[in-house]
Every structure is written in structure tokens, then in C-alpha cells.
Amino acid sequence: MTDPQAISTKVDEHQWQPKIIAFLCNWCSYAGADLAGVSRLQYPSTVRVIRVMCSGRMNPSFVIRAFQDGADGVMVAGCHPGDCHYIQGNLYARRRYALLAGVFDFLGIERDRFLMSWVSASEGGRFAGLVTELTERVRALGPQTQLSGRKHATG
């Protein structure tokens, strides 16, 4: 686990900036991300946060849709088992994302682009570390092309 304080934040412009989407559960992970900001922890600005009420609310098609819409990396974070505001939301999510990770693996979709973890409200540093970890992995893989092509239905 890289130490969050030591991360260099000097962003050199010509380097490719991946787009990371982070689905954060409102009660723990979103608060953790807030804490990272409040305590001025440096982490790459590649992440765009989407707040969901619980990791259990998350449908794996959100992740697939994010990749379809051009995300290079997707992160899902929820409360540690036992802390869930809705008691078992994160426990349902755990099974769903075990399957999603398995399908990505089976199909040969770059597994390192998807990251799931538990982040509590007090783990600001951990959140910053996870974002950095995912950004480095995605930067190594380059832009995501397997599921992008970016369409969604309207009309």
C-alpha cells in the first residue's frame, strides 16, 4: 500500500489522464473521500465520484455502462461488512461483484480496470491510496477499448 502523503501530485500535462469512475456509498466511502479532501491528502484528479445510497443499490450494469461510456477504470466502494447503514446492502453487493469480476476474467476483459473495496468514513488515506493504485494500473493498460464505443439508448 503506497503511503498517501508521499504521492507526487505534479501532473505533467502531456501524460495521458485516464478517466476513473468511482461509485461510493453515501454513508462510508463517500465520507471517506470527503475526509481525504478535508485533510488535504493528495491523490490523482482522474477520479469522478458518483454517490450511491449503498453498494447494495449498485447494479453491475452500472459498471458495464461506465466502461461502455468510455471510463478507463471503475471503482466501487462500500462500508465494511457490519457497518452497512442498511445492515446487508454490502453483503449482497459482495456476491454480485464477485460474479462481475469473474465474468470480466472469463471474457478476458482487463481485470485491473475494475476495483472494489471497503472504505469506511475514517479511512481517507485508504481512499486516496486506492485511487492512486487504480490510476497507476489503468495508466499501465492505456485507454479502455474493449467495452467502449460509447452508446446509450435514447428516444
Added chain:
Amino acid sequence: MQAKQANPVQEDNPYLPNSVKLLEIKTEVGGPRPIKRLKIEKCFDYRPGQCAMLSLPGVGEVMLAISSSPTRETMEFGIMKAGVATAGLHGLSAGEYIGIRGPYGNGFPLDSWEGKNIVLIGGGIGITPVWSILRYVLDNRDPYGALDFIYGARSSADLCYHEDLDQLRGSKELHLHLSIDVEEPGWKDFTGFVPQNLLEVSPKAEGAVAVTCGPPIMIKFVIKNLIQLGFQPSQIFTTLERRMKCGIGKCGRCNIGDLYVCKDGPVFSYETLQRYPEAME
């Protein structure tokens, strides 16, 4: 090496909309299925009863009857919120841009109606194509005979174009017969369904044509009553509604028998429709 052959840019692309600015958008009827009136500058010439495909960027397209008269400088549409595209159009405000292409459809055979009495029978949102005829006939009145306009809706609040209707009340150019389905205090005109109002008015069939647009159930009974009043199937016209995507008889989905509603319609005489079992379901 594949020999590429430059091809001239295709000018007349029937699918390509032109962008047009929205001049005015006004709520005509509120409630669960609201109706709004959209006004844009006139982009192409058309005949009463023809339609245009309005296109909302990122949302979709919808085929709508042009409810204004071609004699005017602006084009109007009466839009009931029913689907994603109409909901999108309802969300617009004046000054925004939408796409438009057309005109599509055959329109009413008005030149063959010269010298005849015209009976217009509309119900609810069915007023839009009928309104185009009404305005057109009023704008050049003399070639046509008597003009009866029978129009009804569920309640007075559901009547479209009610300001224009009030102005027409006094006019001697036409006979106005409004109706609402349910008793309402202060309502002086007919109370009951449009087909009954038609029997009340009982226009003479001789030398007349009748046009009816509205919900399918109303059209069925209006036609029954018109036949009872002596109208021949060839004197009765209606417009039909189908789902449309291309508007030019190619995407195949708006067919009734071998006719495409978007291209061979939407105006049909009852004489034609009698030959198609699928039409009046």
C-alpha cells in the same frame, strides 16, 4: 489497394433534419396528459393534413400533424405528452433549437372540395389536423360552402385552442358546435360525446364532405353516425395514426395493408379504409 471513388455529397438526404428556432411554446391543456402548442417559422410549403417529423437532439424524433394553415408565416404543432420525444419537446422553452424535416403525407384533397359544405369533427388532441383545414378555409373562404366545426373534449379544461375558439364563437364564417363529455356548471353548449353532438347538429350529407380526427373509438362512432345521416363512404375522411420512424415509406412499420400511413396517408377516405380489416381495429 482499394480504388476509392469520390462521390458527390448527397444533397437531398430525406433523413437529414434542418435546425429551426422555437418561437413560442404555450400550454394549452394541463393534467396527466398535457398538451402544448409549439410555434416555429415556416420552413417549407405544405398542404393542410400533412405532417412533419420534429427531432430533438439526443432524444429522438416524432411525427406530428401540422396544425397551422399554410397561408400563415409560422408553423404550429399541438403536442400531447405521451412518449420520450414528446416529453422532451414539452420540456423546451422558446429560443431553443430543434430539428424538423418534411412535409410528409398526402394531406386533405381540398381543391376537390371547392363548392362543397365542410363538416369538421374533432376530439381531444385530434383537433390538430382538423385545425389546419379550419384555418385554411377561413383564410380563403369563398371557394367553399358552409363550414361546421364540431369539437369536444372530456371537460372544458381539456379543450385545445380555447382562446381561438372563443374568438370564433361570434364569427359568421362558420357554425361552431363545442361539447364536453361531462356536465359542468356554466357550460352553455352541448354536453355529451362528440358523436352525439354530431347527431344533434345533423349536417346535410348532400354536397358535403366530413373530416373526423380523434381517438379511434370516437372515429368509429362518428363514421357510424355520418353514414346514418346519409354520408357516402367517399365523403368521409379521417387521419390515422401509426408509429413512424422514416416518414417516407421505407422503414416499413406504419403499414395498413399495402398502404403506408406516412406516405399514402395519413388522410384516408372511409371508402379506402373499408377495404382494410387492419385499419379500424
Added chain:
Amino acid sequence: MTRYIENLKQFLNEVAEGYRLLVPRERTEGWFFEPYGDGQVQLEGYPNTVSSPKEYLFPQTETLYQYHGGEAGLEYENRIPEQTRQVIFGARPCDCAAVTRLDKVFLEDDKDPYYALRRENTLMIGLVCPGAVGPNCFCTEVGLSPAGSEGMDLRATEVGGGLVIEEISDQGAALFDSSSLKNSKSWREASEEEAAEARRVQEKAIRDMAPARNLAEVELEFDAPVWAREAEYCIGCGICSFLCPTCHCFTIEHSGSKKKGKAIRTWDTCQFQDYSLEASGFNPRPDRVQRLKQRLYHKFKYFNDRYGMLLCIGCGRCVSSCPVNIDIRKILAAFERKKSVAS
């Protein structure tokens, strides 16, 4: 001039120099048209392709136009399909006849520019069938022939290990004037016997496929019980329409945001529930029986009433690929039998 091709491979290599060449190729899943690419082609045992060559004239998905919104207004910008000249080699006579049906829809009044550009740049080299090649062929039962030339620019007949090539259209003849073929050795003028042998092969194929029924003049009845009986099995999928070489229905959808996006056209089928579902919730064809009826009426009556030719060319793909074996020949036979009994 009727020509003879000894070395098919060399001939196709030369064609591939000037044109994007599509040839039928066998995969484990069946035969499909594929770009010529590395140049191996083998016609031995070639039945007909699983999906028809329609996709090279009327692709399943294409972008019609793009739009850019903003305060200044809304611009719409044409998206011209790439106009690479292409040759479809080895299309069966039924699939070539299908192209004339598509031409009727897309090229007459309000010409469809996307289809028109591809059509002008496409040459069809049809390959005569030695007999019933596919599992459920019935082209002769809808008035067509295994040796027909409708919709072809050149007609090829397998004779003595090579191909006799007859000119059907001027564009077809012009192929041999193109730079890579003008004075090539891969073709020569066909001898009298070769041309006569080609005619014999064609006549034999027509004799072998004598029609068991005449589905060209069926009198369909709207309320016949057979529609409901057969529709009960239909699972409402799109196989019969998407594999059919003459089905031309499509939908136009916007994709993108208010600011920027495009309109795409994709194949659609009257067998899907939302095909004619109106915004009001009313659907003129709510159940599968009306949809099955619509598909066959369109092919065997409506299109005929409008254009004077059937929209079914008897390739049998919908029969072979239907997961629940709905066989349109059996449905239509119910109407044909009544006709012969009555007359």
C-alpha cells in the same frame, strides 16, 4: 461476350486489386460472406450463406448524420458512407433477386442516399445453383429459378472445374475493362461447348427443382385459424427477419446528448413487440399472431400489390434457422390448397 475462367484464384486476386471483394467462406458455424483478404476461396460443397449479402448493401447498423447543438443553433452534418467499390462474388440467384426488391424500396421516390451510394458501387457476380443447395430451398415455388439472372451483373456457372461467366449488365462487362483485368490471363473467351454446357447445367438445375407447390399465387385469408395455431409457437425473436435477404425494416435512434451526438439506423423487425407500439400505449399488432400475419402478408401480398413482385425469394433461411421450426411453406400451403380445391 461469354468468358471462361480457369484459374478462379488468380481471377479473384485481380478483382481484389480494384475492388473490395466479398466471397462465401465456410466456418464451423456455417458459410458466411467475408472480405477476400488472404485469398483462399473454395466453392466445393457451398450451399448458401447463413446470413445474406444484404448486409453489404444495407448494413445492420450505420450512422445517418451527426449533430452539434449549442446556443448558436443546431447543425446537422451528413455522414457519407465510404464509397469503396465492391464486388460480391458467389451470391446465389435468390439473393441477387433479393437485391432488386431492396432497390424497389430504397431507390424509388425519396431515394435513400446511403443505400444508393453503396448500390451504385456494388457489382453482383451471381453463382448458379446446380440444384437445391440449401436445406430448405424453394425459389421455384415463388416463381424464381436456381439459374436466374435477376439482380446480377455477371452470372457464373460451374463448368469443368472453371466458371463460365455471362455478361448480364453493362457494369458487369465493364469489370473486365478495369485496369487489373484488362489484359489478364485469368480469363479468356468461352468456347461454344463451354457456353452450351453452362446452359445444360442451368436447365438441369431448373428441372431438378421442379416446384412441388405454387406459392406465387396464394390467396391469404386474414382470419384463417392457421395464423393463431402457428403463432402460438413463435418466441418473437428476430432471426427470420434479420437473416432474410429482402427484409428491409429499420429504426432510427438518436444516440448522444443534447449538445453532441448522432442518429443511427439499425435493422428492426415486425416480430418485436415495440416495433409498432405507439406512444399512447396502443399497439395495432399487440400479439404474435398479428405479427406473424404481417410478415407473411407483407412478403406474399402487400409488396406484390405495390410493386408487382413477391418480397419472398424462396431461400429458406427463415425455415432453417427458426428455433421452433415455423415453416412458412406449410402455412402458405394451407392457402394454396384451398385455391386449387376451389378452382
Added chain:
Amino acid sequence: MQPDEIKKLLAEKLSKGELRAVIGYRRGTNPFFRRPLITSAPEEVEELDFSPLGVENLCNYITIEVRKRRNRRHDPEEQYKPTALVVRGCHSRALNVLLQEKLIPREELFVVGLPCRGVVDPRKAQALWHSRAENRDQRNVVIDEQGLFELKNGERVQLAKYEEISDQRHDHCRTPNPLSYDVMVGEPVADEPVEAEKQFSDVEQFLQKTPEERWSFWSEQFSRCIRCYACKNICPACSCQECSLAKDTEQPVDADAKVRKTFWLSKETDTADNASYHINRALHLAGRCVSCGECERACPMGIPLLLLYRSLAKQVFDDYHYEAGMDPEAKPIMTRFNAEDREDFMEE
């Protein structure tokens, strides 16, 4: 009971009004598989065919019938006579999935169990016929337990042995005998099915490939998908009335509901969209797919969909030791959790 006795029983029940309808297999015009038979006429029951050519999973016809009835505002007292349904082992598991999810009431079913010694793979049989038959006219095709024959002026010439045309799914089949039935056709299959641990050898074999090989295989397959939705419409587990992946089903009527409804996919058919469609559907089938193989059989482009959906079934078996449709009373796997569910796929 012997096949003829069963036909007599069903015909009697129909004529006595004890059954609403009989759903099974009968001979069609395609000689490589049987077509469904749905009838309420006792005399048509004679056409029932229990040969290994009856491959389709017929449960969907029950789901559609029950849903059509539930949609119509019907009076609750209206008594529903059961429907007879011919069911093989894997189909009985599909029935259990539908029973678990309360989509169809058990008392409305009269299950005719059909022990399964392996079915014919129509694609293989047709390919062998096409390459080996002298005269390809399909009226001369004869298929039975011995294999594939060509009828040449009245006399049978063997073209392929039964093993060559049989569906290899039988090697992974866990339930050759239907799990629940009201009456069974003939004798149950005696030999033991494959053990649970060895049932996913096909998936394990595919997983030997490197991720790059796997993606190039699947992206090529997905690029050929024409989104005809046959895999979805024939699948007994795909029982949603309003599918979120395809626009070919019911739509909400209210305008705002339409605006709110998200379609995960447009109708565009490029590889990315097709891949997303199949991944989403695979996730919806986790712990519900019973490997009946209908998706792969119905696919006109021959995409090996069963392999994809069985990879989910394998995960669910490895992680939670759960097999779809084995027990009609079990609570569906994805509606449960327990403390020790694995977290190795997560970032610690």
C-alpha cells in the same frame, strides 16, 4: 409408464377436461429437431414424440401463458386446469427455478418426465448430413438412437454413428432424470450422472487460455451477434416482462415512466454493445441458468453462449456450492449472503 400409455392417459385427461392443454414435441418439417406441440385436442396427442430429437426447453410456453392470464384482470375463483408439459432433466431444473421465483404455480403443471440419454445436436447432424449425404434432399433424413441415415430408394445407409451427432452437453449433465414429475416416460436412466465437482470441465478447459486469447475469441464471437434476441426469448430463465436490455418487450405507458426507464443498450450492433448485452444477461442468469443449452441451439450465428453462461454457473458452484434449479424450495442464491462470502477479488 410406456409412451403409448402416456399418450392414452393424456388424451383421456384432455377429453375429460382435466387438462387445459398438452405441451410436448412433435415431428415438423426440419428433420434435425422436433418442433413444439401445444394442443388441447385429444386426437392430436397421438403426434407426441419422445425421441432424442425433442430438444427444445418448453417451459417458456407456461410462463407466457401464466403471465398472459395474470395480465388480464381475471376473476380469482376461475379454476385453472393444469397443463401437461413434457420435461427432460435439465428442463425440470428450469421449472424449479421458475417455481423458486413463484413465476408459475406448481398445481398448474402436470409434469410428464422424460428420462434423457442425451439429445441430438441439430447443428452437428445438419453439418454431417450436408457433407456426407449423396442427395441432400432433406426428405431422406432418418435419425434415431443408432445415428444418422440416408434413405436411398427405401433402404437406410448409415452416414454417422449416434455419438457423432449427439450433443456433448450430456457429458456435463447432472440430472438425466427429471427431478419432479407426475408421470414418467419409460424407465429412468440408470447410470450415475457426472459428479458435481467434475461438471464444469468445459469451462475449466477454456480458462486455460490466456486473457488475450480469451478476449480475442469472445470479441470475435460478439462481433457476429445480430441481436435477434433468440437467446433471450427462448431462455426459460429470461422471464422478465419488461427486459432492461432489449427494446423488443413491453414498455411503460406513462410518458414520465418512459423517460425514467433506462435502456442499458441501444440497438446498435457493434462488438462493444453486443458484449455488454451478453455480459448483462449472463449476470442475470447467475445461479438461474440450468445449462439446457437452448441459447446456443437457437443462435443462428453459432455463438457458443452456453460456455459463457456456464462460467457463471461454475462460479456460483465454486463459491456457494449452489446448483441452479436442484431444489424448488431453495431461496435463489443471489438473494442470500453469508459472512464468509469470498473477498479475494477485492482490494484489501
